[in-house]
Amino acid sequence: METNQYSRRKFARDAARFTLGAALAPQIIPASVLGRGRTSPSDKIHVGSIGVGLRGADVMRNFLAQDDVRVVAVCDVNRPVREAARQLVDDHNGDHSCAAYNDFRELLARRDIDVVTIASPDHWHVPMAIAAANAGKDIYLEKPMGLSVSQDQALRTACHRNGTAFQFGTHQRSFDRFRWACELVRNGRIGELRTINVWSPGSTPGGPTAPVPVPPGLDYEMWLGPAPSVPYTEDRCSNKYWWFISDYALGFIAGWGIHPLDIALWGGGDKLRCSVEVEGTGVFPSSGLVDTAVDWDIHFSYTSGVKMHFTGRPLEEWQKYGPLASHGTAFEGAEGWVWIDRENMAASPKKLESSFIGPGDLHLYRSRDHARNLLDCVRTRRPTVCPIDDSVQADITCQIADIAIRTHQKLRWDPASERFTGNEKANRFLTRPMRSPWQI
Known part of the structure; x- marks a missing residue:
């Protein structure tokens, strides 16, 4: 030791x-x-x-x-x-x-x-x-x-x-409101979990493609690192566009989507730790620098019986939850629902909103501050609220969603082998080359 x-x-x-x-x-x-x-x-x-x-x-x-x-x-x-x-x-x-x-x-x-x-x-x-x-x-x-x-x-x-000691930036787990909503679900307050609706902002299209000089002070070669060597273009390395270029990111299907998806996984617990079929559609730009999906509509069907719907915008029928932000997670069960985002929360029946999680109930990890939680775990060597295994599960959920819309196929994901069952075309998306000399 x-x-x-x-x-x-x-x-x-x-x-x-x-x-x-x-x-x-x-x-x-x-x-x-x-x-x-x-x-x-x-x-x-x-x-x-x-x-x-x-x-x-x-x-x-x-x-x-x-x-x-x-x-x-x-x-x-x-x-x-x-x-x-x-x-x-x-x-x-x-x-x-x-x-x-x-x-x-x-x-x-x-x-x-x-x-x-x-x-x-x-x-x-x-x-x-x-x-x-x-x-x-x-x-x-x-x-x-x-x-x-x-x-x-x-x-x-x-x-x-x-x-x-590892802490992931899915910091909504350190908000009391998100933990409480997930505890309602995990303690059966909405009855048997049936459906989870998840939405996040879509990605931004466009971006100039004409090569321009590298700005003074930017080490562009080091910025690219393991990514392909390409000429510098205006705003390529700024937050305006790099998030949405597939050489550097998956777009907001992961960059923003991982926040509400992580809460879905936290609330779903073991019901989402099983094989899942995933299929959907995505809208990709036809021109410009951006080449990740700007909108998507993806369905997950878990062998536990739970279904999850993930989109790049809130759907009209989800207005029943309340004044929706650009992101959110809603859990629907046999006896009610609970919805949560960073601005609002609501539940049905209404009495659930004052529901108390008692001493005999299941309590999820309590963290009041994401940075503080990591620092405490650095000293104690205990797991953080967003440990590596949970973080990988959340990220893989984004990954398989993106692969589903790129292959235009219904895919079956096996969490034990972490591969798609019977689909080598989809499995080829599980790895990416890195530009030499970088490797992992």
């Missing part, structure tokens, strides 16, 4: 995994040399943040707000973004000690870093997270996970092998 609290692997072994020189660490006794149950002399958990643009900066701020955290390094391939993040951290810490890196491997080579946050573009999520796990770091990974099922599987293996 490993005996140190944070970085559970020797630096000499870690360094062999990276093709670069060792980065210089600040003059501080690293947490990795202390025993389990101990923190660094400053009693701080040291955090390094990889990908510190809009969302990444928000994630980093959530950790900066924790009293027992010191952010010691940031990394981004966009120099202005990187320097802005360094300044933000230095202002918070009241000194000039925060290091800033262009290459994430330099950050991971530092022995004094206990936790990394990763909020890079999606195509980098799994390669960076596997490298972090192998370097002995605990991980906060923004959603979604990988570009393929095989990437998800590889990250799961790395986390289990290294004993990584």
